[in-house]
Amino acid sequence: MRGVYNRTQAQEYCNTFGGSLVSIHSQAENDFIKAFLESKIAGHALIGLIKVQDESANQTEWKWLDGTKTDYTKWNPTEPNNVHNIEDSTEFLTSMGGWNDVPIDMSRIAICQTSCNAERFHVE
Secondary structure, three states, X not given: OEEEEXXXXXXXXXXXOOOEEOOOOOHHHHHHHHHHHHHOOOOEEEEOEEEEEEOOOOEEEEXXXXXXXXXOOOEOXXXXXXXXXXXXXXXXXXXXOEEEEEEOOOOEEEOEEOOOOHHHOOOO
């Protein structure tokens, strides 16, 4: 978690250390992010779910920036609502433990994820 960025800046920041904005794939992961944000006294943060247009199917889909399958969502009631037809990013709202769609230029703190290479660590 770091700084205040719009989605593009946040993803670029996460990329600087080989990461991506966080993707969430279960209620347990969602609960972990909620507890993490609460511990940092953060009310909201950008996550890596974005809306993309599928031209061939003439529809929109929500996809994770890290390329993982969108197999879990936790939208708050009435979300995503695409206010003014410009909301294509997602923020995590700590108070509700769910997600809200926001414009790409909405500035929030970033929650990054990166994978760990187990071969780099030595445990005795």
